[in-house]
Amino acid sequence: MANKKLYLQSVSQRRLRHFSDSFKMEKVREIEQGRTRVSEICKQYEVSGTNVYKWISKFGTMKTNKTRVIVETQSDTQELLLLKKKVAELERIVGQKQILLDFKDKMIDLAEQAYGVDIKKKFDSKPCDTTGSPEKNITSA
Secondary structure, X not given: OOOHHHOXXXXXXXXXXXXXXHHHHHHHHHHHHOOOOHHHHHHHHOOOHHHHHHHHHHHOOOOOOOOOOOOOOHHHHHHHHHHHHHHHHHHHHXXXXXXXXXHHHHHHHHHHHXXXXXXXXXXXXXXXXXXXXXXXXXXXX
């Protein structure tokens, strides 16, 4: 271990000093092996934590890969395109059906106005006796 007194310097002297790459690699190796901590190196050599973390990112062997790799086969790509086409086709069909429904509703409204008859079924009304189940017709006869 290096002598601590060699690294104790004034602020202006610390700004001008430069640690060799081999020194940085050694300290990073110590951190990775758990023999020392970043805070201990900061105190011992009067270097900022930011600099030590820069050393770790540059010389560390346990780097985390921050890029995300997406592996997609040709068949997956083709299937995705096929599904997108199918969704577009189904959306088109739904749109056509909605237009047809709107047209039929408008035709019913016009027929109700023209003939003065309520054509739309009302769900809250009671069914008439002649259209009931066969048991009702048998018991009433």
